[in-house]
Amino acid sequence: MTRGIVSIAGYVPYRRLQRAEVGKVFASGGGKGARSVASHDEDTTTMGVEAARRALRSAPGAAPGAVWFATATPAYLDKTNATTIHAALHQPADVAAFDFGGALRSGPGALRTALGAPGSGSTLVVVADLRDGLPTSGDESAGGDGAAAVLVGDDGPGTPVVAAYLGGASMTDEFLDRWRTVGDRRSKTWEERFGETRYVPLGTDAWQSGLKVAGVTADEIDRVVVTGMHGRAAKALGRQLGVRDGALGDDLSATVGQTGTAHAALMLASMLEQSGPGEVVAVVSLADGADVLVFRTTPAIAAWSPADPVADQVAAGADLPYGKFLTWRGMVTTEPARRPEPQRVSSSAAWRNESWKFGFVGSEDRTSGAVHLPPARVSMSGGVVDDMVPVDRSDAEATIATYTIDRLAYSPSPPIVFAILDFDGGGRFPVELTDVDPDTVEIGDRVRMTFRKLFTADGIHDYFWKATPVRHAAGDAATAG
């Protein structure tokens, strides 16, 4: 039975920090290139949702049997974060949702576990991370924010595998290279040279073992990326893989940064999006050992159409001032709007309205066709009672009917840009815009919905939807056509 990847997608947030900005402020730190920055309204859960939505959009008809979520920076402890992703993806109750928490290695670990269980049904593996460190630190500059989602399953009619899993290997060793205790704001690392002496041999062993299991030789590899927070070790190992010239791919460290738990899957997404049929693609992850995964793309990849390729997302980014970055990461506290802070969300009210709050599912009056956002029992058109069908607008595009900019209202990052949206297929909803420059918004602009965190109160994250401009690969906001 062929098992492998049915669909895959990455998510790179819109904002970029130019590393040189760090040096301009502190006269130290920073570096070349840029890193990705999650918006103030994003966390690993929301970024995971965005990656997962993209993966499922490119695999219509897929019905995962489980949603797994792995991150080293979870939004909640104790509470499962995968259930939020499950809800945002409109998954039924009999689809399991599990977190793989804590370690950077939980990302590649979850992916390898899902791939290594043929006949176990399909599993949506979602990985995400937010990486930073204290101002001027290497982690602050080298890190990146992002997510990826991999729909793993057995090859079947309607859900063909686009990359067959040929095999993999893992090598494990107990040594301290990077660590963070619960509650610590930053990671700490041992002397860099020590880690390199451990990672390179572990990676070499895993690589040889993985190739053997996969039944391929190094010179058959068409694309490979070595990932890991230990950049020096990853580079050194890359030189020793023995692959053909040009096979070792860009790890996006110059444009996105290392996205920790998410990076191996994000690289896999990026490579597969560029692959044609019959290519051998591998990824190596260095985290407390080494993990190798090897794939061969299938003829089905020719018909597979990625919803939002990583390369396009990387190209579409917009710069963020360093001060905003520090504020969003909680490194600097700026003066808040002089308005009361929002109260915590009611758990029972949120539960009753799950499909609306987490899924952006409204209702449509079967008689008049009027779309109600949020869903209603009594129609605004004709007054029919309890005769509505659910209508999902989370994937619909919309046009801005009118908008405003609120400089007074409470927001974690004022001002609030707010628009009245008219959805394709029907329905109007007033909602906040995000990842947008207030000065560029125009009536008639096209937007789509994105899953975000509105605020946090009493430790409860308020997840809901916002709208963001439809962007083309060139990075320009689209206008209504």
Place this chain on the structure above:
Amino acid sequence: MASHGIKDRVAIVGMGCTRFAEHWDKSLDDLIIDAATETFASAGVTKEEVDAYWFGTAQSGMSGITLARPLQLEGKPVTRVENYCTTGSEALRAAAYAVASGAYDVAMAVGAEKVKDSGYQGLNAFPIPNDGTARTLTAAAMFSMVAPAYGKKYGVGEDELTEVLARISWKNHQNGARNPRAQFRKEVSTETICASPRVAGRLGVFDCAGVADGAAAAIVVRAEDALKYTDKPIYIKALSFAAGSGSGLIDPDYDYTWFPECATAAQDAYAQAGITDPRHELAMAEVHDCFTPTELVLMEDLGFAARGTAWKEVLAGTFDRTGPLPVNPDGGLKSFGHPVGASGLRMFFEAWLQLRGEATPERQIETDKKLALTHNLGGYPGEMVSFVSVVGTELG
């Protein structure tokens, strides 16, 4: 089904109103006592002679005891009323209907709000537990969406519209400057208005109503008893109210250039009062100018100007205190601020003064017309409650 109204069946025979201001030195109780005392004296009655009370406050207190305790009312029916920013008007509507029904001879409506104890600028809604999906915009932002929509629909350029809105603000400040009870008593130039810092959308600080504490009250009796209390009663011609379904927020047909709830309430009020040409029959109007674009479109919703023409009338001075139809001669919410529970009754107070010729001479409007309109709204474009009343000096 019909809205019959109670034309000429009930009269206002006494009113009082505190100054609206940042009353750091006055409690809610102080404001209530000051407005009520003035009102009892105005009607020449004691608190015992009032049979029933309706107390409007949006969020300064709960239950009728918030009124009964400071006034020490013993065993009276006292009801607290809340209906967004129309709360004060609603207290009067309830009191008037109670008298019209014959249930009571004398009823009193008191409205009061202590806003300035919150420590925040602006009005802040009382939080109700919810699922976290409701929008959290300020009222300024919601109403700011009216201006560009109006300009686009009627072809009014951005600069011209700015001038129109500044003219409304300028006019209300002109009026407020002459009113001893107003919060803001300074004239403001249109240059200053246009240069004020942006708050939401294109609205600046001077496009927004102020925030103040205040209280106002009225005593109503059956019309046939009115002359026992005053030789200049003000008769109720119409009391109309419309609550929207909130569907404007989610209905793609709503275009943010008008307030259907206000148009509905106005139409009903004119039918009750027998008014066919409000622009020429009314001596004055007090309207809910929470933001300058609100007053602009209300001129059309209330039938003072044809759709798409109010902006020209504003520029022509039609609604100035000395114009053909003075609007907000007291200075409006712009100059008075908006103590929510009191504002509706403050509007009646201005009609009471002007129709009785008791405004101070420098601001008394000159007219031989006998009718005044008050309009009060609450909520936001698309999700609104609206109140319209007509009162007059003569029966018939």
